[in-house]
Amino acid sequence: MYQHHFPAVYNNKQRHFFDNASTTQYCTTAIETTSMLDNLPRSNITRGIYKEAEIISEYYEQARQTIAKLIGAKAHEIIFCRGTTEALNISARCLTENLKKNQAVLITDAEHHSNFLPWIELCKQKNLQLYRLPVDTNGAIDLSQLTNFEDKNIAILSITHCSNVTGVISDISLIKKWCIRNNIILVVDGAQMIQHDIPNVSNLDADVYCFSGHKVFASSGIGVLYAKEKLLEKWQPIMWGGGMVLDMPMLNSSELDNSWLKIPQKFEAGTPPYQQAIILSHTLKWLASLDQQALHKHHQSLLKKTNTLLQKYSFIDIIHHSNLPRHPIFAFNIHHLHPHDAAHLFNELGFCLRAGHHCAKPLMKSLHIHACLRISLSCYNTLEELDLFEDALKTIYQHSQKFLTC
Ligand SMILES: Cc1ncc(COP(=O)(O)O)c(C=O)c1O
Missing domain, CATH: 3.90.1150.10 (Aspartate Aminotransferase, domain 1)
Known part of the structure; x- marks a missing residue:
């Protein structure tokens, strides 16, 4: 079919x-988009004041807009990165940056290592408590145990939308209600959801949502980090380089904080995987059609x-x-x-x-x-x-x- x-x-x-939980095959749209881009004159995005650079820059920003529209986000809430792992690492780093020592992070025992290791490492570095929501004897995340964590000063809950082992879909709406009641930021690992059901982050009300291109019939080396505008505005970049700074305060590093470009550029230092981003957007558009x-x-x-x-x-x-x-x-x-x-x-x-x-x-x-x-x-x-x-x-x-x- x-x-x-x-x-x-x-x-x-x-x-x-x-x-297919590991990776997926290319769809014709991804292959055709790759070929279309390979036949275009090559140019980096945003850097050049010539026609070729403008064309590819336009494609890239269009990709951001397309993906944003498909997942119910604003275009500047879409950060292109290498994949779910990188998106989760960026979120973990930015979200734990300003946590106080008595605050904690909650993950679950059903997480992929990509949603485990960044939190373990950062909680260790920052002296934060890390809690794990257990699974039941069947391997499903036991949401009935959430209440046991209400007095633990949890600031962040990071959870998979769909388990890569059992295929069970997490009830994000129930989880989000619990997060709202307890003033907790919700990070969702969408790696296994994306090929089956394109999420709507507005309906889910996830604060952060991450997924990879190669798990939805597009290229590897591309992923999406969606985060709510108010979070992205607050976060500091964790990578620095070309294309993300407004002014270069030479050696006066104290001026640097005011020099970042606005979101999303603030988080996209260096040449981004722009071809892969375009391929991903065309692929998702095809899937949604x-x-x-x-x-x-x-x-x-x-x-x-x-x-x-x-x-x-x-x-x-x-x-x-x-x-x-x-x-x-x-x-x-x-x-x-x-x-x-x-x-x-x-x-x-x-x-x-x-x-x-x-x-x-x-x-x-x-x-x-x-x-x-x-x-x-x-x-x-x-x-x-x-x-x-x-x-x-x-x-x-x-x-x-x-x-x-x-
Ligand atoms: C649930 C889940 N999260 C995260 C990842 C990591 O994805 P990637 O390797 O594309 O960064 C995977 C990969 O299998 C996964 O299944």
Whole structure:
């Protein structure tokens, strides 16, 4: 249904890409935009007073406006950066800058390392308390425990919108209400949400929202850091260089603070990944132009079929069972087979599956496992591929049984 938009998918029908939480295939719009830009005369953005520079600068600012409109933000609230990891690092650094020693940060045990490590490091450097909201026995973030943190002087809550291991979608509206009641800034890691459902940051009322281009059919090396204007205005840049300063106060560093350009330029020192930003904006525009209801229905049918399929076999341990809203991401283990061996065998049979801790070691620890297999499906995956996957699964299990008995 969607495969014809993805040349690497329809030209490789013998391979089945089931690792879309890790990265996604390029869509035709991304490929065509790349080619269009490669054929333009090259010029840096904003620096030149000539036609070529003006054209590319216009494309770049248009990209910002397009993305802002699609996610319900203002254009100057969009900071282009390398990806979710960089966006989370910038936010963590800026948000913790002025916290007092008695203030704390709350994250959850379901976070990707990218939403764990920056907070651990900065809380250590600044002597701040870091708390973790636990997951339930099923691996879902346990929102019922939020009340236990109300007397902890939490200033920031940073949480994933969708888990990269269980696919469970966090109830941001409930979380935001709790944040408002407790005067807490809400940072949302949207890395796993973006390909399934383009967020509307105004409706979510997230203070900060981050995502990556490569997880939504566009290039790597580009990401979006959205933050509310009032935050960006207050934050100090954490990178310094060309294109972000109004005046150069030579050696008098005390004048520097008043010299930054306005947002968003203040946060985009140096030559930004402008081509990738343009590719991302065209890709998101294309994605938003699809029938969103049909897209959602397709994701849900992939989800339902995978769930039924995995539950059929007693030799499979599914990591997360629930009726919580989720995207088609499944973690599981096959009895008596190490996930790395299983992923290797799946590869032999044409399937790209991820195995390991999925950069979510705290979650693995909570679930008392070291590693697991993961299927993460995207719009170009089909129900027929899941039938083939079931055959491969049975073959692999039979193979592993032979290995056990010899
Ligand atoms: C939930 C989540 N957050 C953050 C990241 C980091 O994204 P990136 O590597 O694009 O910076 C990932 C990547 O898999 C992720 O799944």
